Amino acid sequence: MSHISADDVRKVAHLARLDLPEDKIKTYTSQLESILDYVGQLQAVDTTDVPPTTRAVEVVNVTREDGVQPTGVRDDILNQAPKREGDFYRVPKILAE
Numbered sequence: 001m002s003h004i005s006a007d008d009v010r011k012v013a014h015l016a017r018l019d020l021p022e023d024k025i026k027t028y029t030s031q032l033e034s035i036l037d038y039v040g041q042l043q044a045v046d047t048t049d050v051p052p053t054t055r056a057v058e059v060v061n062v063t064r065e066d067g068v069q070p071t072g073v074r075d076d077i078l079n080q081a082p083k084r085e086g087d088f089y090r091v092p093k094i095l096a097e
Helices: 006-015 022-043 073-079
Strands: none
Touching: 006 022
């Protein structure tokens, strides 16, 4: 794997809109080099028979069946309206014809 130069770190910092002090460039250069070495190790692992996953532990969503349970709440609410017309509220007309 190629080595990271100080100019590479400056370019990445510029692209990320980071203002890195010059005395930290050497530190970040070695840290980025270590990260890329680790990624190289991961790329060397044989994952041919490993199925792709979205997380380390499979999550199963537990759900229940939806069921209709009739209640009298709808009629109670409609009965509280000043005027009712069937299953609807009767309201004053607000638009002219």
